Amino acid sequence: MTSDNREEFLNFIAAKAERPRHQLTDHPFVPLNDLPETTLADKTPAELFALAKENSEAEHVTFKTAATADLPSVLDQMITDKTAQSLLLPTDERIAAYGLTDWAAQVAPRPTYWDPAGSRTENIQRAQDADLAIGCVEFLCAESGTITVATTPGQGRSFHFLPKHYVALVPQSRIVPRSRQAMDWYDTELKAGRLHTSNINFITGPSNSGDIEMVLVVGVHGPIDMTYVVLTDK
């Protein structure tokens, strides 16, 4: 069952439109302006940080900062605050890079990991059982308070959606003006073959809905709350 009817379909459309079939590569798309690139592009890192904080908090995010040395105590505090009975971590080299290896070995509750060798059912069940997940993300977009993360074998799709509470760790150097800069990076990495992923998530705050009387409800299918921890020395 593949696209055996593709030619017929495309020819029909071309005939209807009275335009011959053509390829985008023959006449690349030319944007009318460069606003996606230039908006906020002139901000200093300090200004971007302030914007990121303001816009994240507007999206019901708890916004925290920590130097790498303080990170374990910040995370401990969070486990206490959320009375988390179970903890999920990614199998990701950034955990070590953020100096969390020792912390992860002794933290209570004992963390479970999203396991690249684990089965679909095992990993999904771990995410479902987790009260708190601590994820490593690539970027924080200042304009919208959005974190961006590509799925990896050690940090799957459900990792960001099934746990009840969610913490995202992001280096301060990875705060970018807008979603455009993040997207440029993914686009380049994908096309260069350096990034192997089936999924990129742009996540802005906890899940929410206005479906009942347009009253904003925070926490529907995904995490019911969300914390960003910006690593000030990374």
Place this chain on the structure above:
Amino acid sequence: MEKRGGHVYFAKKDTDAVNYITNLAKEKHVQRVVKSKSMVTTEIDLDKQLLKLPGMKLMETDLAEFILQSDNWDEPTHIVFPTLHKNRDQIRGVFEKLGYTGDNDPTRMARFAREYLRGYFLQADMGITGCNFAIADSGLINLVTNEGNADLTMAIPKTQVVVMGMERLVPSLKEAEVLDNMLSRSAVGQKLTSYCSFSGEQVAGESDGPEDLHVVILDNGRSNALGTPFESVLQCIRCGACLNVCPIYRHIGGHGYGSIYPGPIGAVLSPVLDGYEKFGDLPFASSLCGACTETCPVKIPLHRLLIKHREVMMDKLKTDKAFNKAIMKGIGMGTAHSDLFQMALQFDHSATLPFVSKKPTTVDNLYNHQGHITHAPSMAKGWTDVRDAPRPPKHTENFRRWFKDHEAQKGASNDDQ
């Protein structure tokens, strides 16, 4: 998409798409389907066809769509807020049938739906989503949600089906990013919605995400817009901004349109997809205030297209092309040539005899030339159905003859002086 291992099916009609998906479900022995909100699957009425399969369980997971499904498949009223027509007490009533015992607080009701649907997600073997944008160069599907249900639909089941209108294509991730920003702002006033995801079939090493991904690209009448003035309606990104500013939509609500695409966009799109017989009234359901055109983020000239629909409809359905046209042409010729016109004046009195009322006249008019025409043929019938037409005078009594005689008399009397 195919390079990434996915399957693509081009469906010309709604039934083609439904057959493909139901066959796939049968082939894979699918028992539990989760769906995330998708206008296009409502358009092709997929849910009900899938539920005809024996043993099939299907669950809409968007909070609003879940409420509609639980309320015996009520119809959506808004593109972005499908349950706009229900208040919290009505929703509590719907949920109570599912075992909810709490009050009418939206947060508590949403938590109930979360728990209820989580069970379904974890057991689902097929996920069905729509598609906000499909990215041509990387073969990824872009979905935009606030609740996170689409992402769970794309993460947990082994098989995923994406149903997309054929106009949803963008060249690359960059254009998708621009449109996601635009969509979020126009639809709900957010800078970005909670979840914008770009995803395809699972790659080696990953443990969740679809192992088998099928994308159904649907025409279903969209090609009717191609090569016509309505082509720009295919630019629509389904933000619903035109609904929110429309005075007609605000008065009649979404159900009044009788189509799953309500509001100004629905009034333009529905006749394109399904024809004027079914949706011909919609282009007239407008004050033509132009607020929709003003607000549209992708610059569809909505109110102009509504006028265009009226024009096309008048031309196509109401204008009598054959007989009346010939008659009008005859009249044009007769009035343009003086010989023919003179001839007509000679015979109009006697020629109208067959159409004159046989009944005696009860009230005499000042202008009366032996009866009134009460049943004229052809185009004039419309007039004589409701009122009498005076019969033309005899040739010897008509105005031109009178004027000629009058002038002659005047000339004679002038000569006398």
